[in-house]
Amino acid sequence: MAAQETSNPLRWLALLPLPEAALPDVDDVVQWYAQAYPDAPPLTLASASQGIQTYTLGGRTLAATLIPHPIPWEQLEGPCATAWYWPQAAETLREHVAHLLVVLVDEPGKSVDHALALTRVVAALAQQGSVGVFWGPGRLVHATPAFLEQARQVASDDLPLFLWIDFRIEEQAPGQLQLYTTGLAALGADELETSGYRGSAQALLEFAYNIGHFQLLQNKTLNEGDTLGLTDEVEAIAHREPSMLGGGMEVVRLEFAKITG
The missing domain is CATH 3.30.310 (TATA-Binding Protein)
Structure with a gap:
């Protein structure tokens, strides 16, 4: 939902x-x-x-x-x-x-x-x-x-x-990043979160931006298990879970994976 x-x-x-x-x-x-x-x-x-x-x-x-x-x-x-x-x-x-x-x-x-x-x-x-x-x-x-x-x-x-969305990226542990957004819910979309990301902050920011843009332009709700191809090598799998920030809000947690096959 x-x-x-x-x-x-x-x-x-x-x-x-x-x-x-x-x-x-x-x-x-x-x-x-x-x-x-x-x-x-x-x-x-x-x-x-x-x-x-x-x-x-x-x-x-x-x-x-x-x-x-x-x-x-x-x-x-x-x-x-x-x-x-x-x-x-x-x-x-x-x-x-x-x-x-x-x-x-x-x-x-x-x-x-x-x-x-x-x-x-x-x-x-x-x-x-x-x-x-x-x-x-x-x-x-x-x-x-x-x-x-x-x-x-x-x-x-x-x-x-x-201008509209706070894409907050923080170091979770050495070599690992977490991201959460604020502002997508006001636009009728789901807030995005991820943790344990291994890669550059710039790449993570671009991935989250593109997924947020996709949700808004397509008026698309990401369902459990939906897969989004981001590059020729990386895809994101959507999981619907309570926010890691607490408060009971359901968000889309992004799991990033390499495309195989």
Whole structure:
């Protein structure tokens, strides 16, 4: 059974830490969005009042609310500590004085399409001066330039999983790695885990990324014993098991094996 999409309280939420307590300029946001995504549903301001802007696009509604104080550090400390791709995360984000709370109203439709819409709007808002992006479903922090670079390239067949999913790789024992993901469940897919992997961290990351991308693009539930060919020499066998992190969530544990015959 696929993950329960509604179990994540941070689903369809992003936080934009700001250097000053000010809402973005609406005209600039809409213009930037139109230039960056000419083929996407247009972004339109629905309403604006003191401290909040509401936008619509493609039948979806998003609200950006100005919070005139910093994001609580305990919410950022963990993601900053694990943001290996952004070594300056903690130093940069400690300096913000206010933030935008960006929420997409959860309406019927495909989770991936919701995530693409939120990504595009967050990019349009962030380019006005946000010092970073906190992506709620994956509990990830991103530098604004890196987020914008990847967000500009989003497409329905090329998903920005590094913006959405935390692919956490840790050394389990000398010569062995373990991996677990955070963020796939919010998109309606199963979180991925593996342990005892013998190989490079880069190869493991690529395998997990490709499997996650496959789940989302194909809307595919991996069943017990399903086998995925990853290269000419390596395959992954899916096992449905409780998460090694506890909490009772069922995940897909990946067993990697060499292809024989």
